[in-house]
Amino acid sequence: MNLPSNATLPSQLPTGSGPSPEAAKRSLRRRILWILLGIVLAAVVVVGYALIYPERMPAAIGDKVEDLTGANAHPIKLLRPPVAPLSTVAILGREMFNDPSLSASGKQSCASCHSAAHAFGPPNDLAVQLGGPHMTDAGYRPVPSIAYLYRQAPFSIGPDQGDTDAAPISLDVLASDAQGVERAQKNAGVAPVAPAMVPQGGLFWDGRASTLQEQALGPMTNPVEMANPSVASVADKLKHSKYIGTLKQLFGPRVVNDPNLLVSEAMFAIGRYQFEDPAFHEFSSKYDAWLEGHARLTQAELRGLRLFNDKDKANCAGCHLSQPTSDGLPPLFTDTQYEALGAPRNRELAQNKDPKFYDMGICGPFRSDMAKQTQYCGMFLTPTLRNSATRGVFFHNGVYRTLKQVMDFYNLRNTSPEKIYPRDASGKVMVYDDLPAQYHANIDVADAPFDRKFGDKPAMTDQDINDIIAFVKTLNDGYEGGSK
Structure with missing residues (x-):
């Protein structure tokens, strides 16, 4: 607020015949009161504005002024995979990926469950897909998206052994060595710490495949998916396919003499298609555009981003890494590690x-080689959150249908479990009801927001959850807004 027009600063007070010292003190006190009144009125205006227009205010004290515009104050250049014409092997893989004749029913292809129009996830919101010889058998788990797997490492436990000359150490030995070692807490914005404590990498919900080639074969012989009774059956279908000539041309005419080799080379081609085709890793979301300075986030999206990264509140980025790598690779929104979350049982x-x-x-x-490592029971792969807002089911058992339900689970699992889990006949809340009681100790209770206790105030408000969901929607590919 401006001072009265006749006010003077202390250094401007005249001398000599001017006011007495007592009068000068009274004048100074009045000016101080005017200044304090101005500060109070300004605060009232700011608070009132925030109440009327909350979406126009920064999410927290200390936010940069640039955030008010929604622009990224520090844009970077993302290092995307190179775009080049598909190799002949990848083109062959694409043809097989879309070929339903490779299934026992003759009606199901890889693309049936991994639809290009649905971020390479299922084209519907069924908890599990139907397959089998007659397309009537229910699957075991929700179909995950196979997008953004080009940087997925093989399944492992402990530090990378790839740079050592020592003989590979078995998973059982690595898992045993990890027992009894306290797991590092996951904090948003921090790269995975002490990976020796938890498994990482691999494909499928349980990491049982380590390469795209292995992953491609899995559904081919799964009895409730493409349902071929054996690898030999898949080989027979390949021999009678319209592209058998291409297979022989690429891998040699003798490839047809060995069913295992023929199927292996075919699955390699499908893997190459997934690796080479940019459609599997577009990095074309609004968030990618914002990182590069080509888009502005709304105030709700900005608040959601801050909450997503807040290690004491939502802490989503503790597992779903949101920052580009030091060399500019776009974030995959997963640390590729495994977590036991204690999702409620899907009785459907x-x-x-x-x-x-x-x-x-x-x-x-469904995985047998780690059955004795019970410290990992209940752990499932952390999926990417890219395009997750386009999905119709969530978690390894498809128990939730909306992002709001997912966020409520994270927010209320510990503080109000009665809102998450059913009650038994006696009225007792059946917490962690989808995992045997002897393995409940595996469930994460250390990382925010799971560090809250029963009866505590939840980490997030409903508005916080809405803002986080608004941000997660910016991870959908296909953004065409430019710098708007």
Whole structure:
């Protein structure tokens, strides 16, 4: 607020015949009161403006002025995969990827469940897809997207052994060595720490495949998916396909004499298609454009981004890394590690009709090599959040249908479990009801927001959750807004 026009500063007071010292003190006190009144009125205006127009205000004290515009104050250049014509092998892989004749039913291809129009996820919101010889068998788990797997490392436990000359160490030995070592907490914005404590890498929800080639073969022989009874059956279909000539040309005429080799080379071609085609890793979201300074986030999206990265509140980025790498690679929004979250049981799944059945991720039942490593029971791969807002089901069992339900789970699992889990006949809340009680200790209770206790105030408000969802929607590919 401006001072009165007749006010003078202390250094401007005249001398000699001017006011007495007592009068000067009174004048100074009046000016101080005017200044304090101005500060109070300014604060009232700011608070009132924030109440009327909250979307126009910074999310927190100390936010940069640039945030008010929605622009990225520090844009960078992202290092995307090079775009080049597909190799002949990848073109062959694309043809097989879209070929339903490779299934027992003759009606299901890889693309049936991994639709290019749906971010290479399922084209519907079913918890599990139907397959099998007659397309009537329910799958075991929700179909994950196979986009953004080009940087996925093989399944491992512990530090990378690739740069050592020592003989490879078995997973059982590595898992045993990791027992008893305290797991590092996951803080948003920090790269994975102490990876020896948890498994990482791999494909499928339980990491049982380590390469795109292995992953491509899995559905081919899964009895509730493409349902071929054996690798030999897949080889027979390849021999009678319209592209058998291309297979022989690329891999030699003798490839047809060895069913295992023929199928292996075919799956290699499908893997090359997934690796080479830019459609599998577009990095064309609004967030990517914002990182490069070509888009502006709304105030809700900016608030959501800050909450997403806040290690004491949502802490989403503790597992879903949101920052580009030091050399400019775009963030994949996953640390590719495994977590036991304790999601509630989805009683709609066929296998869950049996109360004794439990899907325990890494330690079984669909993966058998880690069955004895019970410290990993209940752990599933952390998926990318890219394009997650386009999905119709979430988590390894498809128990949730909306992002709001997912966020409520993270927010209320510990503080108000009665809102997340069912009650038994006696009225007791059945916490962690999709994992045997002896493995409940594997479930994460250390990382925010799971560090809250029963009865505590939840980490996020409803507005916080809405803002985070607004941000997650900026991770959908296909943004065409430019710098608007």
